[in-house]
Amino acid sequence: MKPETLGFFEKVYEVARQIPSGRVTSYGAIAKYLGSTKSARIVGYAMNSSGEKDVPAHRVVNRKGLLTGKHHFEGTNLMQQLLENEGVEVVDNQIQNFEALFWDPSKEI
């Protein structure tokens, strides 16, 4: 493990793997934890390649708690199913009680 070999993507994966089950976070939160909130797009871009990684990408949503990335999953509701399986309420692609379930890496780690 050479941290210097870890690109932004790998860092995102490392953080995403630490998201507790039944909790969620936002792209911006991860981006901010890695340095800058402005890199939120890069986080999303990274998750796009997380398919082959052991990353719980379904626990990462946008700042509104909306499942914006569900279209990148296999099914149309797979992302929601995974979240509900962990006890997260999801209605109309939106996480219920999002603020309570929100997991901030810069505070929780």
Place this chain on the structure above:
DNA sequence: TGGTTGACTAAGT
């Protein structure tokens, strides 16, 4: 090497 892309966010209309 340079230009395009995007699972975002904040601010403006």
Place this chain on the structure above:
DNA sequence: CACTTAGCCAACC
């Protein structure tokens, strides 16, 4: 209050 515009930054072609 909902939609539009602009800024951002790393990876990909």
